[in-house]
Structure formats: structure tokens, C-alpha cells
Amino acid sequence: MESVVAGVVIAVIKILVILGIVLGVGAYLTWVERKVAAHIQRRPGPMVVGWHGLLQPIADGLKLITKEDLFPRYGNKFLYNLAIVLALVPATLVFAVVPFGPEFELFGYRIKPILTDVNVALLLVFGLGSLAVYAIAIAGWASNSKYPLIGSMRKAGIIISYEVAITFAVMGPLILAGTLSTYEIVQRQIEQNLWYIWVQPIAFVVFLFSLLAETGRVPFDIQEAEAELVTGFTVEYGGMKFGLFPLVEWYVEVLSLSAIAVVLFFGGWSPINIPFMGFVDPLFFLGPFSPYVWFLLKVTVLFLFILWLHWTLPRYRIDQITEIAWKVMLPLALINIVLTAIIAPVVWR
Amino acid sequence: MPWAKAEDFVELKERFPELEIVESGNSTSLHIKKESLIELLKELKNRGFKLFIDHSVVDLKDILEKEKDFRNAVKENLIAFPEDRLSRFQAFYILYNVDEKKRVMVKTRTDGTLPTVEKLWFAGKWAERECYDMFGIEYEGHENLVRAFMWDTYPYFPLRKDFPLEGFPEQDLPSLNEVLWGDRLEGTMNYERKHAIVPTLEDLEITEKKRLKKKAQIVLNWGPLHPGTHGTMWFLFDLEGERIVQTDVILGQLHRGVEKLAENEMYNQFLVYTDRMDYLSALCSNQAWVVAIERILGIEEDVPEKAKYIRTMMSELQRINSHLLWLGTYALDLGALTVFLYAFKEREKIMDILEGITGARLTISYPRVGGVRMDLPEGALEVIRAFIKRFPKELSDWERILTRNRIWLRRNKDVGVITPEDAYFYGVTGPVVRGSGIPYDMRKLEPYDAYAEVDFDIPVGDVGDCYDRYLVRIEEMRQSVRIVEQCLSKLEKIPRSAPFFAEVPKEKKLKLTIDGIGLKVPTGEIYSSGENPRGELGFYVFSMGGVKPYRVKVRPPSYYNLSIYPHLMKDRVIADAVTILASIDPVVGETDR
CATH class of the missing domain: 1.10.645.10 (Cytochrome-c3 Hydrogenase, chain B)
Incomplete structure (x- = not known):
């Protein structure tokens, strides 16, 4: 009985911590993005609200929340609101299977810093990722407007194409690790003394492309394409309802997929890896916090890389994007599976 | 000066006996009767005058009514076929020979109808729509003779000389709902009406209904206020999926009647x-x-x-x-x-x-x-x-x-x-x-x-x-x-x-000051152009002496550059619409004037 209560309490605490981190960080990533974009564009960015605009996300949130809730006259109100829920919930749920660090013991309880260490974690990730299609398709449909409809159709086309590529891309690490559990995948990389990026560069590139496509980042941001579709499927949304879509797409999803990429290719919370030799930890002085810092550091670097792309490149056309998915990325991923099957015994030893 | 010489056209005289070749200091023009106009233009096109520069009309009403002005204009050879005192309009076409680098102007007189040049130059089609809009010239055989800038039910022709500069202010123009379906919806703040009373807005509904009869899946309204159009331009795309089947351009959101203003301002004021x-x-x-x-x-x-x-x-x-x-x-x-x-x-x-x-x-x-x-x-x-x-x-x-x-x-x-x-x-x-x-x-x-x-x-x-x-x-x-x-x-x-x-x-003859007050320009005409960032900006100035021009036609580069847009958009996707439009780079202030 006691262990059940403890389990529930621990789970609730984990949920609160993760939700707090994800939504709080998600909001503050808007500030990070604005600052990074500003410095790429040789301007200071937000400077007025708080020190270097640090309170800007709060001001933005307040502004969005206090805005009038507009609704298109001939839209479908139920679906219109459902789309927001469908966008936010699956994207956040992905964090249930993201391992932040190694198992530790606190007050006699063994705690894994992962909400649920299910043995089909990756399947769950991509299942939830595919749910994003529904959110966007419904948002476009329920708005009863042409621009959202076109935008959502574009996005649906992209996600369906890249869903296939990304699934085949992660096959490589899966073969090497021999498990679907995210926690176990990291453990295997530590045991095998190998970040999978060293033997899976192709898979990583395909994964990165798919990440950009699924989250609607440049060069694949055609579902909003300001110049053609104004802002695509969010045209008819206002206030916080509008604010949630970019928050989910650009920050929560990027964050979750970056975390998954770190888990799959960069050994999760492990420090710098020398292939087949071992790990070097320049942050050893942080003691038990070092794994968390490493995890955070890797996700941050990946996130900044995506921002850098976003503010540099032009965007592709829809036909070119799907063409790349089916004609380049999918064959690459398939070749990668074959190559992995050949080198896998070396890694397993 | 890039104008053709009179001797370039001497052999044309045999084919067109009534052709008059006039070479003034500023320009070279061919005067031709309306009946053989298309023949002549076709011949000129074959001879290398392939680039269409401009076409418009001068309303000669005031000149024909005043004997002194008329004699002045005839003396300067400004009017084609001066013996024709009844035809009110003088049309001109400016063509350019790219290989030989020379320009020519073709003039003809008309009383309200002209043959269309749309088969020879598509740009002419747009120029003719503008003339129809501004002067009420009927173009025989024109495929799509609708107003270019004003709305469909507008009853006047603003650039005619009998249209006052200030318009007819006391007159309330009816909305299209009222004209076409007899609706009587009182008041501008009546929210029951589905559309504003501004007639151009209702244009949309008519146009869209016309379009919907065709086979396209979606008619996408692109503009008038859209970030991709770089101004208040309005496009209608007939879409099959994302593929564009047909493009329509609706202009006139920024029309201010610059050419009418030019006739009523002094030369430096028009600047x-x-x-x-x-x-x-x-x-x-x-x-x-x-x-x-x-x-x-x-x-x-x-x-x-x-x-x-x-x-x-x-x-x-x-x-x-x-x-x-x-x-x-x-x-x-x-x-x-x-x-x-x-x-x-x-x-x-x-x-x-x-x-x-x-x-x-x-x-x-x-x-x-x-x-x-x-x-x-x-x-x-x-x-x-x-x-x-x-x-x-x-x-x-x-x-x-x-x-x-x-x-x-x-x-x-x-x-x-x-x-x-x-x-x-x-x-x-x-x-x-x-x-x-x-x-x-x-x-x-x-x-x-x-x-x-x-x-x-x-x-x-x-x-x-x-x-x-x-x-x-x-x-x-x-x-x-x-x-x-x-x-x-x-x-x-x-x-x-x-x-x-x-x-x-x-100094006695020409009063040239920085503020330009009292600057008198002698009777004459000129077509002169400069290279704008968007193309050739030409001014056709027709002066009857005095401090104000009689007629100014602006050759707007953006207007003609834009005319190729529907052609380029055929079978492209929406994403290309921005690419192509931005690469043409029109400015609406100039297309609409």
C-alpha cells in the first residue's frame, strides 16, 4: 500500500516538474528565439520589458490571454477548439518518455527521472507525433476559410511523407540498441561506449530533416508561409488560441524531438564520447547534476542549430519537400537500415 | 534621339496611300486612317517594331471647339487628318524597334470605336481596357472589354474633357446590389447586409460567381490586402489543388486619376x-x-x-x-x-x-x-x-x-x-x-x-x-x-x-524659375522616357501652349510588366505566385495611378 502511495506521489511530482519545465521553458524559448534571430539580423531584439526583455514572454502571454476571443462565423466551434487540444496534448505527452538522467535514490526510493519507462516508448513518440496531423487538418477545416485549408493540407502532406522517413531513420539506432525503451537506449549507448551518431550519421541527417519538416521550421515552413498563406492554418485563430499553435509547433515539438534525437544519437545524459573507448566528463565537478546538465546542453545546442537554420535559409516549395521525402530521404533511410544490419554485430560484440 | 526617320517608311506609302509621315523635332509619327490601322501595325511589327510601348487616346474636344487652338495644333502637325473635324479622339500607338533601336508613333482619329490590337500585343489589350475605362472607346473584337480601374457600373469616363476635375460630388453612386438586384438596404451601419456599400468590394462577389461556373475547385482571393502582393493589388486564382488554372487581376484600388490631375496642374506642380x-x-x-x-x-x-x-x-x-x-x-x-x-x-x-x-x-x-x-x-x-x-x-x-x-x-x-x-x-x-x-x-x-x-x-x-x-x-x-x-x-x-x-x-520668352510658376510650354507633343528601377517610365505630353498640359499619358512600367503575370502563372503552384510576382516587382501606385 505504502509503495503505491509513494509511486503516485512520485508520479505527480514528476508530472508537475515536467509540465512546469516544458511549458515554462516553451514560453521562454520564444524569448530565446527572438534574441537569437535579432542577433543574426544585427539588431538587439526585445529590450524594453525587463532586463534585456526577460519579462517579454510574460507580457506576450498576458496580451494574448486578454485578447478578444474571435470565432469565424461559419466555422465549426467544436472542432475549432478541439484542434487546439489535439495540438497541445500529444506534443506535451511526448515528454512522458524522455529520460532526463540516470536513476538515483532519494529517501530510500529509487527514482528514474522519466515519467513512464514503457518498453514501447519510441512507438509512443511517433504515434503521438502523427496525431499532430489531426490537429492541423481539423484546425484548417474548422476555420471555414481557404487559406487555413490550403495550409493544413500542405502540412498534412508533409507530415505523412516525413512520418515514413523518420520511422525508418530511427530503425538504425533501434537495431543497435535492441530496445524501444528510451531509457534503455541511453543505457545501451553507455554500456557500448558509443554514441550512435558515430555509426548512424545518415539516420541522423534524415531525422533532422524530418524534425524540421514535422515542426514546420525553415526550410519546410510552408504551412504558414507568411507571404503566400499569411499564416496558414492559424489565420482564423486569435488571442491565446493563436499563440498556442506556434508555441506547440515551434517550441514544444522542437524540444521534444530534439530530446528524442539526443536520446537516440547523442547518448542522452552521457558526457562526451570517444567511440568504443569511453566517456570524458569535463563537468565532473557538478557531481550528480552533471548528467542533467549534459542532457540540457545537448538539447540546447540542437535547438540553437535549428534556430540558426530557421533564420538563414529560404523555404522550399511543397512539391519539392515531398519529393525530397520520398525520393531522397526514404531511400537513404532504407540503405541505412541495411548498413546498420551489417555493422550491428561489431557494436553488439 | 531614338526616333525612326521618315525615309524608313517611304516604301510603306505604296501599300497605304493615305499614310502621312510627320517628322517633328521631337518625334516621328505615322498618320493612318482607322480602317487600315491594324494592317499598318501588323506591317510595322513584321518590320521589327516588335516591342509595344504604349497606347492611349487624346480627347480633342476642346481643340476642335476653339478655332485658334485648332489652327495652332494643325500648324504644329499635332493632329492627324485635320480635315476631319468630327472625330473627337486621336489615338496613338508607340512602338519600338529593338534591333535598330528606334521608336515610332502611329496616330489615328476616331469617333469612339477602334479595332483591337490584342492579337498583336497582349499589352495592347490592357492599354485598351484603360482607354475604354477612361474615354469610353469601344474596341471591336476585344475579348474582355471591362473597366480597368473604375468599377463596372460607373457611368462616366473620367479623362474626357467634359468630365469635371472634381467629379460629380452631389451624386451618390449606387451599390452593385442595388443596381443589379434591386436591393434597398438603408444606411452604411446596417450590419444585415452581407457586403459593404463600396461597389468595388461587391465586384468580388460577381467575379467569384462568374469564376465558380468554371471547373476550378477553389477560387482563392489573393489580395487586395495581402502581404504577398506588396500593395493593394487583387488577384483571383482558380485552383486545382495547389495548381493555378487561371489568374485574374483586378486593379484600381489605388487609382487617383493622376492623368486627370496632370491636365489641371502646372508643369512643376505635377512633379x-x-x-x-x-x-x-x-x-x-x-x-x-x-x-x-x-x-x-x-x-x-x-x-x-x-x-x-x-x-x-x-x-x-x-x-x-x-x-x-x-x-x-x-x-x-x-x-x-x-x-x-x-x-x-x-x-x-x-x-x-x-x-x-x-x-x-x-x-x-x-x-x-x-x-x-x-x-x-x-x-x-x-x-x-x-x-x-x-x-x-x-x-x-x-x-x-x-x-x-x-x-x-x-x-x-x-x-x-x-x-x-x-x-x-x-x-x-x-x-x-x-x-x-x-x-x-x-x-x-x-x-x-x-x-x-x-x-x-x-x-x-x-x-x-x-x-x-x-x-x-x-x-x-x-x-x-x-x-x-x-x-x-x-x-x-x-x-x-x-x-x-x-x-x-x-528670358522674355521662357520664364524659368525654381518654383516653376508661370512656366509656359509651347504647342507641341513629346514622348520622353526615363529608366525607372521597374522599367521604362514614359511621359507623353500633349501641350497646347500655356502653363498646363493638354493631356499627359504616363507609360507605367509596372502596369505592362504586370500584364504578363497571368500568363506566367498558368500551371504553377501558389508558392510560385509570390516568386514570380516579386520578380516582376510591380508598384501599385504606378499601375493604378
Whole structure:
């Protein structure tokens, strides 16, 4: 009985911590993005609200929340609101299977810093990722407007194409690790003394492309394409309802997929890896916090890389994007599976 | 002068016995009866006059009514077939022979109907719609004779001489709902009505219904207020999925009747309206207008060298400015958000320089007939020199982001290809025609101000796709820097005390002052054009003497460049709509005037 209560309490605490981190960080990533974009564009960015605009996300949130809730006259109100829920919930749920660090013991309880260490974690990730299609398709449909409809159709086309590529891309690490559990995948990389990026560069590139496509980042941001579709499927949304879509797409999803990429290719919370030799930890002085810092550091670097792309490149056309998915990325991923099957015994030893 | 000579057309006399060839100092025109007009135009097209420049109509009503004016006009050979006192309108067509570099004007008289030239030049189709709109000329055989700028039910023809400048203010124009379906919905604040009473807005419904009868899945309204159109332009795309089956352009959201205003303003007063036509390149438009008036006055040679160099330099700065705006928005349209801010940062510097010299940033009105409004201020040359020293470096920085970028190439290569034949057929000019490999540039063909003395090249593309147009504009900026540099070195040598405004020897005959009050222009006509960043900006000025022109026709480069847009959009996707439109780079202030 006691262990059940403890389990529930621990789970609730984990949920609160993760939700707090994800939504709080998600909001503050808007500030990070604005600052990074500003410095790429040789301007200071937000400077007025708080020190270097640090309170800007709060001001933005307040502004969005206090805005009038507009609704298109001939839209479908139920679906219109459902789309927001469908966008936010699956994207956040992905964090249930993201391992932040190694198992530790606190007050006699063994705690894994992962909400649920299910043995089909990756399947769950991509299942939830595919749910994003529904959110966007419904948002476009329920708005009863042409621009959202076109935008959502574009996005649906992209996600369906890249869903296939990304699934085949992660096959490589899966073969090497021999498990679907995210926690176990990291453990295997530590045991095998190998970040999978060293033997899976192709898979990583395909994964990165798919990440950009699924989250609607440049060069694949055609579902909003300001110049053609104004802002695509969010045209008819206002206030916080509008604010949630970019928050989910650009920050929560990027964050979750970056975390998954770190888990799959960069050994999760492990420090710098020398292939087949071992790990070097320049942050050893942080003691038990070092794994968390490493995890955070890797996700941050990946996130900044995506921002850098976003503010540099032009965007592709829809036909070119799907063409790349089916004609380049999918064959690459398939070749990668074959190559992995050949080198896998070396890694397993 | 790039006008054809009379002897070029002597053998045409045999085919067209009633043809009159008139060669005045300013232009060469062929007078022909309406019946053989199409024959003649076809013959001219075969003889190499392939590029359509302009077509419009002059309403001769006031001249025909006043005997003295009429005799004056006949003496100057302004009117074709003066024995015809009944035909009220005189139509003119201006054509250009690209190979032999000469221009010709064809004139004919009509009482209200003309044969259409749409089979010969598509651009003519648009020009004819404009004439129908403004003068009520019926074009026989025209495929789509609807108003170009005013709305469908508008009962008047604004550019006719009997239409007052202030319009008919006491008259409340009925909304289309009331005209077509007899609806009587009282009051503007009546929210029951589905549409506003502004008639042009309801145009949408009619047009969309017409469209929906066709087989397209969706009719997408693109504009009038849309970030991709760069202004209040309105496109209707018939979509099959994302593929565009047909494109419609609805213009007139920014129509202000500039040509009507021109007839009622003095020559220097009209200068400020040229600012507001192509508001992104005000100085170039100013210069084109001022040069046109100087040419008709015959004082082009009297303008001091200093003023000429200042004008040239300022125009080239303005060209860089305009191209920078184009580059920024073009990149923005294709998703490269950062180049926009880079370009605008440099643009801001030019704006500051222009403001420091002229006092204005957007609508500048700095040149005057006979020179410039004021001398360059102290330090202007140093500032400009500092700017152009740094600018090429910045430009190559941006090029490194874009020019060889794979995504950029895929978005631009083979998109919106304009062949040379298409370019002539649609009458496009400026960087658009140069992208197709035709070196058509008024700065070389009919040099004005100091362009004859400075050294520069005309960049041309080979394929004529969006990428070529992009490269042409980028290279044009470099050439502009070259021109500015040469002007600077020249201006540094000219002493500060040198005059910047013309001294006219025959002061009694010609009153030339900086404010331009009382400037009288002799009876005559001229077509003179300057090279705007968007193409050939021409002014056809028809003067009956006095302080105001009788008729001014502006040849708007954006209007004709835009006419090729529906053709280029056929079977492309929506994403290409922004690419192609931005590579054509129209400015609505100029298309609508």
C-alpha cells in the first residue's frame, strides 16, 4: 500500500516538474528565439520589458490571454477548439518518455527521472507525433476559410511523407540498441561506449530533416508561409488560441524531438564520447547534476542549430519537400537500415 | 534621339496611300486612317517594331471647339487628318524597334470605336481596357472589354474633357446590389447586409460567381490586402489543388486619376504627383518628368552640368534604394527572413542620405525643370562616398547567403520563364526584359542627363526565369554604384559656386524659375522616357501652349510588366505566385495611378 502511495506521489511530482519545465521553458524559448534571430539580423531584439526583455514572454502571454476571443462565423466551434487540444496534448505527452538522467535514490526510493519507462516508448513518440496531423487538418477545416485549408493540407502532406522517413531513420539506432525503451537506449549507448551518431550519421541527417519538416521550421515552413498563406492554418485563430499553435509547433515539438534525437544519437545524459573507448566528463565537478546538465546542453545546442537554420535559409516549395521525402530521404533511410544490419554485430560484440 | 526617320517608311506609302509621315523635332509619327490601322501595325511589327510601348487616346474636344487652338495644333502637325473635324479622339500607338533601336508613333482619329490590337500585343489589350475605362472607346473584337480601374457600373469616363476635375460630388453612386438586384438596404451601419456599400468590394462577389461556373475547385482571393502582393493589388486564382488554372487581376484600388490631375496642374506642380506614382523610386520618376519637360522646351542643353550630375547620382542612389527594397521583400517572400533586415539596414542609410540632401525620404520632388531645387549640402559627397565604399561588400555578403544556395536555386530556376518573344508581346521593360536577354535600357538608348558621359554596363540574363531577373537586379546595383562613383568624382571637381539651375538666354520668352510658376510650354507633343528601377517610365505630353498640359499619358512600367503575370502563372503552384510576382516587382501606385 505504502509503495503505491509513494509511486503516485512520485508520479505527480514528476508530472508537475515536467509540465512546469516544458511549458515554462516553451514560453521562454520564444524569448530565446527572438534574441537569437535579432542577433543574426544585427539588431538587439526585445529590450524594453525587463532586463534585456526577460519579462517579454510574460507580457506576450498576458496580451494574448486578454485578447478578444474571435470565432469565424461559419466555422465549426467544436472542432475549432478541439484542434487546439489535439495540438497541445500529444506534443506535451511526448515528454512522458524522455529520460532526463540516470536513476538515483532519494529517501530510500529509487527514482528514474522519466515519467513512464514503457518498453514501447519510441512507438509512443511517433504515434503521438502523427496525431499532430489531426490537429492541423481539423484546425484548417474548422476555420471555414481557404487559406487555413490550403495550409493544413500542405502540412498534412508533409507530415505523412516525413512520418515514413523518420520511422525508418530511427530503425538504425533501434537495431543497435535492441530496445524501444528510451531509457534503455541511453543505457545501451553507455554500456557500448558509443554514441550512435558515430555509426548512424545518415539516420541522423534524415531525422533532422524530418524534425524540421514535422515542426514546420525553415526550410519546410510552408504551412504558414507568411507571404503566400499569411499564416496558414492559424489565420482564423486569435488571442491565446493563436499563440498556442506556434508555441506547440515551434517550441514544444522542437524540444521534444530534439530530446528524442539526443536520446537516440547523442547518448542522452552521457558526457562526451570517444567511440568504443569511453566517456570524458569535463563537468565532473557538478557531481550528480552533471548528467542533467549534459542532457540540457545537448538539447540546447540542437535547438540553437535549428534556430540558426530557421533564420538563414529560404523555404522550399511543397512539391519539392515531398519529393525530397520520398525520393531522397526514404531511400537513404532504407540503405541505412541495411548498413546498420551489417555493422550491428561489431557494436553488439 | 531614338526616333525612326521618315525615309524608313517611304516604301510603306505604296501599300497605304493615305499614310502621312510627320517628322517633328521631337518625334516621328505615322498618320493612318482607322480602317487600315491594324494592317499598318501588323506591317510595322513584321518590320521589327516588335516591342509595344504604349497606347492611349487624346480627347480633342476642346481643340476642335476653339478655332485658334485648332489652327495652332494643325500648324504644329499635332493632329492627324485635320480635315476631319468630327472625330473627337486621336489615338496613338508607340512602338519600338529593338534591333535598330528606334521608336515610332502611329496616330489615328476616331469617333469612339477602334479595332483591337490584342492579337498583336497582349499589352495592347490592357492599354485598351484603360482607354475604354477612361474615354469610353469601344474596341471591336476585344475579348474582355471591362473597366480597368473604375468599377463596372460607373457611368462616366473620367479623362474626357467634359468630365469635371472634381467629379460629380452631389451624386451618390449606387451599390452593385442595388443596381443589379434591386436591393434597398438603408444606411452604411446596417450590419444585415452581407457586403459593404463600396461597389468595388461587391465586384468580388460577381467575379467569384462568374469564376465558380468554371471547373476550378477553389477560387482563392489573393489580395487586395495581402502581404504577398506588396500593395493593394487583387488577384483571383482558380485552383486545382495547389495548381493555378487561371489568374485574374483586378486593379484600381489605388487609382487617383493622376492623368486627370496632370491636365489641371502646372508643369512643376505635377512633379509632386510623379513622386506618388512609383513611390519607391520617386527621384527617378521626378527626373523622367523633368527631362520630358526640358526636352519639349528645348532647354535640355542649357541645364548646368552640375545639376545633371546631381540628378544622375541621386537617381542611381534611388535605384539602389528601390532594388534593396525589392531584394529584401523578395527574400522575405521566399522565406529568407534575415536578408530582409540586412537589405533594409543599408536602405535606411540611403534614406538618411537622401533626407539629408533633399529634406524628404519618400516623396522627394528634388529635381526641377531646369536643374535641381537646391545645391548639395556640405559633406554630402563624403557621406555618399563612405556609403558606396561599404555597400559592395555588404552586397556580396548577401549574395553568399542566396545566390548559390540550393533552396534558392530550386525556388528560382526555371520559374516564370519569359522568352524574348513573350517580352515583346506583353510589352515588358526594365529588369524583367533584360532578364530575358534583351538589352533594353533607356539610359543607353536615349541618354538623358549625365548618363551619356558616365560609363556603365547593362546586365542581361539568358533564360529569362526568376533567377535571371534576380541576378540582373543584383548586378544593376553594382552598376549603379559605379555610376555614383563617377558622378562623385566629377562633382568633387566642380566648384561649389557653380550654378545648379539653368540660366535661360531668352528670358522674355521662357520664364524659368525654381518654383516653376508661370512656366509656359509651347504647342507641341513629346514622348520622353526615363529608366525607372521597374522599367521604362514614359511621359507623353500633349501641350497646347500655356502653363498646363493638354493631356499627359504616363507609360507605367509596372502596369505592362504586370500584364504578363497571368500568363506566367498558368500551371504553377501558389508558392510560385509570390516568386514570380516579386520578380516582376510591380508598384501599385504606378499601375493604378
